[in-house]
Amino acid sequence: MAAPLPVCWLNGEFQPLAEARISPLDRGFLFGDAVYEVLPVYGGRPFLFVEHIARLERSLGEIRMRPPLSRADWAGLLTELVARNGGGDMYLYVHVSRGAEEGRNHALNPALAPTVFLMAAPLPPLDPAVRDAGVSAITAPDQRWGRCDIKSTALLANVLAKSLAMDAGATEAILLAGGRLREGSSSSVMVVREGTVAVPPYGPEILPGTTRDLALRLCARAGIPVRVAPISEAELRAADEILLGFATRGILAVTRLDGAPVGSGRPGPVALRLQALFAAYRTELAGTPLLPA
Ligand SMILES: Cc1ncc(COP(=O)(O)O)c(C=O)c1O
Incomplete structure (x- = not known):
């Protein structure tokens, strides 16, 4: 920051x-x-x-x-x-x-x-090199409390998970529990396989993400298929694309996970499409009132 x-x-x-x-x-x-x-x-x-x-x-x-x-x-x-x-x-x-x-x-x-x-x-503009190359992530065990749906400032476990990512030279730690994907230490995680964007269902173990919600709305508008269902660690590792969603950065492509390339090792077509849809949506909202009349 x-x-x-x-x-x-x-x-x-x-x-x-x-x-x-x-x-x-x-x-x-x-x-x-x-x-x-x-x-x-x-x-x-x-x-x-x-x-x-x-x-x-x-x-x-x-x-x-x-x-x-x-x-x-x-x-x-x-x-x-x-x-x-x-x-x-x-x-x-x-x-x-x-x-x-x-x-x-x-x-x-x-x-x-x-x-x-x-x-x-x-909010400095995203470094074009980061957007073009994507970012790397590691996986880490989710050691947080039982109400991660509450956006609490008690973020010690998130902070420690982020430190593991930093130690590995990565941008984000993707948290796993019981062999399933939860979310990032400070981001929602979306997984793309054969053109479908998959996300885990909401519950007490993950935060409802404003960026993820908008991404899914924009997918619906653009005809990109979406699946809301538990995602196994194996599915995460076999993904064509892994996307991070967070308010300050919108959508970022994860191109390396635990040191291995994700898909082609470059931001994939769904990441690029969603980034373009986000940019267009920002323009669409410009000048509109913050609250409905
Ligand atoms: C744990 C966690 N999950 C998900 C998100 C993404 O939420 P949003 O897209 O509203 O920023 C964040 C953002 O800070 C977060 O800290």
Whole structure:
């Protein structure tokens, strides 16, 4: 991640990020008791705003919190944060923790006011060499908790899995459990075989991905067949193409898995098609309102 942009919003105020402060008794800090979102912004407009806020609302509901702001308030604040940081392309980080405690108590305290923190960071264009060559990934055992469908800031197992990828000179760790594909340490994984895009079904073990959901919608529009079913490790290794989906980068082709080439060893036709469909969809949304009227 590039260094964040200078203006953030914390608990009701725009302020310089360098001066923003929270209590060390914040439950996000003490317990990882917080959820978050990351949204890309193209041409000053947050992308898939409703989808991201809906996922945030779902995460909050699953951890027994009410949304601290309405969708209209989120839209207004995020739009202003983008403008105050100079507009253009960037990404936004949205973080809601259960708030600052009076001590260190596991038990929930319903009287706490949540901590709401928004910041922005640059979104440099994807290096054409990366897009053209694809990226490498490793496989790793999924060592996360049982509610990976909640976008929690408690990401230690994801962080350690990403470190394994970095150690191997790879971009992503693709997590496996019980001989089946789950997802990447910070991405959804899609597998292409004979022209069909396959994804594992959603459940408590993976995060519903906004990029994956859009990819499947664009596949449906373009007549690309989709299959939602468990994917074995053997199917992953035999794939013609492996695609990563994540909000800050859209679709990336994995061209090496555990050191072996995936398919031809180059980004395949479905990766290239989906990347083009994503670019066209961004253009289609430009200038449209964030919230339906
Ligand atoms: C574990 C995990 N899965 C999937 C995703 C992809 O989600 P999205 O496409 O909404 O970025 C992410 C993104 O951060 C993630 O951390």
